[in-house]
Amino acid sequence: MPRPTGLPVVASTQSVPAPTLVLSSRLDERRQAALVALVGPGSGADRELDVRATGSALPPPTSYEAVLLDTATDALDPAWLVALLDHVSHGASLVVMVNRAAPSWPTELASIAVAAGPLTGQAEWFARLVSPTNPLTRRLGPPRPAGGDAAPELAVLDRLCPLEVGPAGEVLVSVSMAFSDRAVVVAGSLGAGRVVVSGLGNTAEALAHPDLATILRRSLAPPLTWGDRLATPRTLGLAVVGYGPYGGMGTYHATAAQVTDGLEFVATCDSNPDRRKAAEHDFPGVRAYTTVDELAADDDVEVVVVATPPVAHADIALRLLRAGKHVACEKPLCFTVAQADQLMVTARQHERVLTVNQNRRWDPDFLAIRRAVDRGLLGQLFNVETFVGGFEHPCRAWHSHTAVSGGAVYDWGSHHLDWALLLMGGMPATVVAHGHKRVWHDVTNLDQVRVHLTWPDGREAEFLQSDVAAVRRPKFWVQGTAGTMVGWYRPLSVERVEPVRGHVVERFHHAEAPADLTLARYESGYGTTETRLPPSPAQPFAFHANLANHLLAGEPLAVTPESARRVVAVLEAAQRSCEDGGSAVSLRPMDES
Template sequence: MLARASRFVGGADTQERTVRVAMIGYGAIGFEHGTAIDAVPGLEYALVCDRNEERLALAQQSFPSIATCTDMDEVARDDSIDLVIVSTPPNTHASISMQMLQAGKHVVSEKPFCLTTAEADTMIQLAEEQQRALTVYQCRRWDPDYLAIQQIMQRGTIGPIFHMETFIGGYAHPCNYWHSHEPISGGVFYDWGSHYLDWMLQLIPDPVESVRGIEHKRVWHDITNADQASVYLRFAGGQEASFIHSDIAAALKPKWYILGEQGAIVGEWRHETVKTRRWSGDLIEERLAPAESLPELYVFTYDADGAIQRQLLTLPPAPSYAFQRNLANHLHFGEPLAVPPGQSRRNIAVMEAAKHSAEQGGETIVLKC
């Protein structure tokens, strides 16, 4: 708003040209992206590119005004396209992003940013040379439980964090799509780890000094991803943090277990059931996966007598289309990116080191990032 006001006072034209957006790869998240773009002033959902004609038909059904194509070279050559969302499998993120940057487009990459630190460095350098925006769709930075934890930390309620554990999983066969095929997905570390490690690195901003990764392959032998992966981090300030993603966990750990110098935060998974009825009137009960519900978040603090007090937090509402609003404001008014590429590079450096460590039997990898 301040940027808009200053431009008006300065006599600048406040009717900026709409940023025309193309998406390469209309997968499961395509509708989410399109809906957000349509809802945010300054952005226009203009083009969807996918090799699958059925997906293109679904895209046009949901967004009738878009154009479609099957060749991403057409996207690169289209001078009317300002920004490209790369929503293809992770092993293609770097090459497609670089092709679009070289064509003069701003780029939003789906998570993970890429698969190697070398790819991240090349992408960031190219974006700087081309003077184009480059960012990653870390949409879960606006999840209500993470926002609540940020608020607690900003208030100093539990003091500085020195220990953090995070977890996601259960006991179930992973999906049979590319997400579970390591040469395409990058492996388990790059799946939910893209979100959890991003959270952890934001909550503990000190440089990471060492990384250790452990993988187990014990049950699901028809897929190439590990059945369970663990990452252990140590930071320059002595803090430690860990993340576990497991598809063979019969008992769940808390989503969040955070210790601060004056208190703690624990996020317990909720076990929710959706109830509907068949046409006959019979009750249908469907139990949701833990990740499909927000956790119950508790903060533990000491009172004046030294007794520990536990409080259930009310989670804040998730802001609508926060990533896309920031993106539009960045492109039109120079607002800093909510997810600058350097932060995403840090995520990749940690995941790549964890993968290398796991391949070496859990060897500790010294890292400075």
């Protein structure tokens, strides 16, 4: 029996909503930039944005599908405000950013929330998602511990205005203030429309908080169109092709689906009967298929993760896209740009989503580096170097055989070169790669490969992977015009004493723990200072949460097929350069797409 699906899942092509009006009485340069980043081009809202200062001439409210008031209502023309509230009651969305009590607060808004105090000083507030299953706050905040029921909390730096909740209001977010919970984001209905009153978001830093920004962006979604997808609970059936048990990627994706709101692990496909049995044992009730065609015929399956060895990625993904399934592929997406282009065209033709599990984008050490770069702590980057490896026998699974894995650069290079492209921006002009085959002759991958990228403006990046490096280099070496960041590996081991066996040491892969990060900066007239940077908070299964948010709520896809194609373009060029003795390979301008 096909599972009930309710409203259609967001496809890769969407109609463009009517414009959004942002009306502000505090429109300095920083705040305007923060508001545009919140709901403007590039935010994923995919709508035209009209930003105006209070006091300017305003078109009729009916010109807009959503309105964000970043001003007290007593600063507005009373007739225009009446028309706005009437427009909202007929299906538009309204977000009101509150920074002070308004003496003439409309009764329609007072039934939802009113300001209950003056604006506080700037401080770190722990914002609690009181209604984590509400459509506006679903799948936000850090994941709850297994079996835990505590509401997720967000650390937000802001000046806030506490709210008093009206009879028609539902508290979405509260903060602890003077040992009591105070509402700061409240939602309610006004006729057929939605109103959200927020006492958070009074600083540019707060508006940049990813979870608060998502709440406000969702609040501007038109309730009567694609916003209804938020209000209708949906669960997407997820399947995995290639079930690697014992902590492998099949187990990983299945577990992620089970703990991610909006996803459910319903089926797997593997030609190995032992692995099918393992899936059925690990996840009772899951359906286990032998062939991709059998899986594709299951109407309960809407999203498929392709977790086979890389040589099969492109073919399986194409078959699933043509069968009407959304596809999330393990890295690398494929081996060649031609394959990537065919996959992207097929996804567009069938209006299906195509993405890649570039899960290392959420590594705590990499996120800390991006945070430092985004805050300008390194100045303008001009060199990024990364390393992975040691001196030990390569694994004897398919990862070490070129015909199956694509070659040494396609494994860890899929992550490290993705990092380099994200940090540097744009595409390099040339790729040069050199490899060595000197020690491990029972596998076909190179023992060591070095990939050097050069951008048109002279900036450069380098990735080194080696199974013959007896002394490890830093994981990260990032240079900018204001400083340098270095990240050192810290291999983990656990020692214990067991009965009979005695002393036991359990060692983990050196890349599993976040690197120790040090930022060195030069100060004129003073010298060089060093600062230890902690890793960013872990975000387990962030890829899967984003996938659910994109398919169910139309939010931006974190790993677009275009970004995955850029990685493939560099990988293919590196492989070609290496096979040609290290000759330079130029990337075509179209590889920017």
